[in-house]
Structure formats: C-alpha cells, structure tokens
Amino acid sequence: MEDAGGVPGVGGVIDLVKVVGGRLQNNVRSGFAEMTAQQWIRLVIIVGAYMLLRPYLIKLGARSQMHSHEAAEAENEAKAKITPNQLRGQIDIPEDSDDEADEAADATGADWGKKARRRQRDMIKKLLEAEERRLQESKEEEEDKDIEEYLVKE
Incomplete structure (x- = not known):
C-alpha cells in the first residue's frame, strides 16, 4: 500500500511493526x-555483578561529575570576580555634605566638581x-495574582 509518492502508507507501517515484533518475540x-x-x-553472574556494582559506579560517576x-x-569565578547580582543592593549613596548655598552661586572651576558630584548623587x-x-509594583502584581486565584468569577 504505497501512496502516489512511493511512501508507504499507514497500513504498510503497521505491517512492518507487526513483522518486527513477531521476529523479536520469536x-x-x-x-x-x-x-x-x-x-x-x-x-546470572553477569546480572548479579551488574546489580552489585551499579551503586558504586553511579557514585563514582557522580563524584567525577x-x-x-x-x-x-x-x-x-576566575573570569568574573564580581557579578552584577553581587553588587545589587550594595550601592552606597554619599550624604549631602555640600552647602545648599553653593547651588545658588555661579559655577566656578572649584564649584564644578561639587556640582558634578551632587548631580551624580541625585541621579x-x-x-x-x-x-x-x-x-514594589511587581510584588503587588504577584500578590494580586495570588488573590485572584481564590476569587470566584461569575
């Protein structure tokens, strides 16, 4: 039972499976x-030895893995000594030690560094x-999803 393209049909595949199964069983x-x-x-010796040695072989494989x-x-770790996840939450923001009066003053060469540091802190x-x-918003959305599971929709 071949199709027009020379490909065996479903009946041919079933027959093939039956032949292979019968030969294997025989x-x-x-x-x-x-x-x-x-x-x-x-x-019996081969199967018994396999059953006795299998746990040790698995442990040996696990150890090497x-x-x-x-x-x-x-x-x-040698390539990347500090990952971004290690830096998360460890950023220290310096306290404002500059006077507020300096903001109103004109920008001079000495004041430029202070203003740049202030802008950096603000950023x-x-x-x-x-x-x-x-x-916080993502946490609230997760909490809302958890609550929605228990609500009955009508």
Missing part, C-alpha cells in the same frame, strides 16, 4: 529455550527610587 523465546546450564550461570562542575565553576537616588518602585 528470537527472544528461542534464545532462552536453547540456553545451556553454563550459559544460564554466566547470565561534581569535580568537573567545580572546576568549571572555579574557571567562571543615583533617582535610579534607585525607580528600581524600588518597579520592584
């Missing part, structure tokens, strides 16, 4: 029926406040 059955006592003893993971992790504060607002 070969396994005759293989066990024709085994001698020596072959049975050999099979752990060593390779630790080596890869150490290599990654850091604004960025931190925006991040805190975003985190």
Whole structure:
C-alpha cells in the first residue's frame, strides 16, 4: 500500500511493526529455550555483578561529575570576580555634605566638581527610587495574582 509518492502508507507501517515484533518475540523465546546450564550461570553472574556494582559506579560517576562542575565553576569565578547580582543592593549613596548655598552661586572651576558630584548623587537616588518602585509594583502584581486565584468569577 504505497501512496502516489512511493511512501508507504499507514497500513504498510503497521505491517512492518507487526513483522518486527513477531521476529523479536520469536528470537527472544528461542534464545532462552536453547540456553545451556553454563550459559544460564554466566547470565546470572553477569546480572548479579551488574546489580552489585551499579551503586558504586553511579557514585563514582557522580563524584567525577561534581569535580568537573567545580572546576568549571572555579574557571567562571576566575573570569568574573564580581557579578552584577553581587553588587545589587550594595550601592552606597554619599550624604549631602555640600552647602545648599553653593547651588545658588555661579559655577566656578572649584564649584564644578561639587556640582558634578551632587548631580551624580541625585541621579543615583533617582535610579534607585525607580528600581524600588518597579520592584514594589511587581510584588503587588504577584500578590494580586495570588488573590485572584481564590476569587470566584461569575
């Protein structure tokens, strides 16, 4: 039963599966029926040894895998000593030590550094406040989703 393109149809696939299944069943059955006592003893020894050694082989594999993971992790840590996640929440904002009267004064060479530092502090504060607002909003949205699960919609 081939289609127009020469591809076997569904019936051909089913027939193939039946043939393979029948041959497998016949070969396994005759293989066990024709085994001698020596072959049975050999099979029992092999299966028993596998069952006894399997836990130790698994532990050995796990240990070697752990060593390779630790080596890869150490290599990654050597590449990136400080990650962005480690810096999160550790930013110190310097206190305003400059006088407010300096803001009204004209910009001179000496005042420029103070104003730049003040602008930098203000920018850091604004960025931190925006991040805190975003985190607070996402936390509130998660809480709202949790509450919505228990509400009955009609």
